Amino acid sequence: MQSISLAERTNALKQSDIRAVTQQVNAVDGINLGQGICDLPTPEPIRERTRQAVTDDQSIYSHYAGIAPLRQAILQKAQSYNDLPATDIDEVMVSVGSTGAFVTAAMALLEAGDEVILFEPFYGYHRNILELTGATIRYVPLSGPGDTLDTEALERAINENTKAVIVTTPVNPSGKVWARHELETLLDLMQQHDLVAITDEIYEYMLYDDHEHVSLASLPGAYERTITLSGFSKSYNVTGWRMGYAVAPPHLIEKMGLLNDLFYICAPRPLQHGLLAALEDLGDEYIAQMQSDYAARRQMLCETLEAIGFDVPWPEGAYYVLADFAPLQATHDGFENDKAACQTLVQDAHVASVTGRSFYQHPEDGRTKLRFCFAKELPILKQACTQLRTALA
Numbered sequence: 001m002q003s004i005s006l007a008e009r010t011n012a013l014k015q016s017d018i019r020a021v022t023q024q025v026n027a028v029d030g031i032n033l034g035q036g037i038c039d040l041p042t043p044e045p046i047r048e049r050t051r052q053a054v055t056d057d058q059s060i061y062s063h064y065a066g067i068a069p070l071r072q073a074i075l076q077k078a079q080s081y082n083d084l085p086a087t088d089i090d091e092v093m094v095s096v097g098s099t100g101a102f103v104t105a106a107m108a109l110l111e112a113g114d115e116v117i118l119f120e121p122f123y124g125y126h127r128n129i130l131e132l133t134g135a136t137i138r139y140v141p142l143s144g145p146g147d148t149l150d151t152e153a154l155e156r157a158i159n160e161n162t163k164a165v166i167v168t169t170p171v172n173p174s175g176k177v178w179a180r181h182e183l184e185t186l187l188d189l190m191q192q193h194d195l196v197a198i199t200d201e202i203y204e205y206m207l208y209d210d211h212e213h214v215s216l217a218s219l220p221g222a223y224e225r226t227i228t229l230s231g232f233s234k235s236y237n238v239t240g241w242r243m244g245y246a247v248a249p250p251h252l253i254e255k256m257g258l259l260n261d262l263f264y265i266c267a268p269r270p271l272q273h274g275l276l277a278a279l280e281d282l283g284d285e286y287i288a289q290m291q292s293d294y295a296a297r298r299q300m301l302c303e304t305l306e307a308i309g310f311d312v313p314w315p316e317g318a319y320y321v322l323a324d325f326a327p328l329q330a331t332h333d334g335f336e337n338d339k340a341a342c343q344t345l346v347q348d349a350h351v352a353s354v355t356g357r358s359f360y361q362h363p364e365d366g367r368t369k370l371r372f373c374f375a376k377e378l379p380i381l382k383q384a385c386t387q388l389r390t391a392l393a
């Protein structure tokens, strides 16, 4: 068939390696620690309220920024947990996942000629969505747990075209949690250069070893130049429901809301009613339990990776480990680079991971790294750890 010429914006888009590795691991009936898919059950109160919403036939479009009670509940959460100075539901927009909110934020702010700062290792969707806006991305390294922001590198990346900066905390893939002093330094530069931040705080409740989640927008003077994004996917095990939100000053939310209306009309209405249960019925106890469950999983996976020879920066937050297999290269075959190592683990341990190159502008920078996700049912994670230990004994 004659090929049709497509828009230039699609040129850089390609299927990520993750899907191919998923197929390979499925073919050997293995365990997928690659994709950031959480296989834990959705809490019953959320399912119950959603069933009720369907029974009550809550089926027509909602307001494009979401139903008022959900926006109100998100506003209260943003005030109490994130310490944001938001005061009204016109500062809250519900969208189709935090990804939907990210798309509207990026489209509202950025266009060709603008520059945007992205820290690496980065989350691939951020890079690809930013590319679609036509803006130029400047990459600034931010290694991982324990490492601090390189202020000089950040300053070098800023010029008169820089408009925005993307801040993910906790970071997927490295597990770094931004410290308050780093956010203060960033804010200083944002104010000097008149920049806006889009934050992605989807892992805000997944914290270890007393690490504190600080929202950039809670710092004095930051709220007016920050779009804060989060969502329900990760904290409430509803990744497939596609429900997330943005909190920002009203003039930003107004335009983002209009874009949200254009792209999606609204987030799925019965699920909006159902997720009220997340904010109203599942309180501190639920979060504390989740944190201790993930801490146990983190320990199991990190100890396993260390035992088989990886260099493991233990994540401070989120549910991924970006581990370095360089020490294994001297003792094992099949670890020449990240692609080879990923293949070796699928073949020998029947465990999937993600190649380090997926998180860097230059594939070389992720050459000796693999990302593992530990959001798995405990017996499955245990089995994966056993398989890794057996294969690399």
Ligand SMILES: Cc1ncc(COP(=O)(O)O)c(C=O)c1O
Binding pocket: 036, 096, 097, 098, 099, 100, 123, 168, 172, 200, 202, 230, 231, 232, 233, 234, 239, 242, 243, 244
């Ligand atoms: C950093 C980050 N942001 C956003 C998402 C997706 O969030 P949502 O399901 O709310 O679109 C993910 C999923 O892996 C993620 O890792």
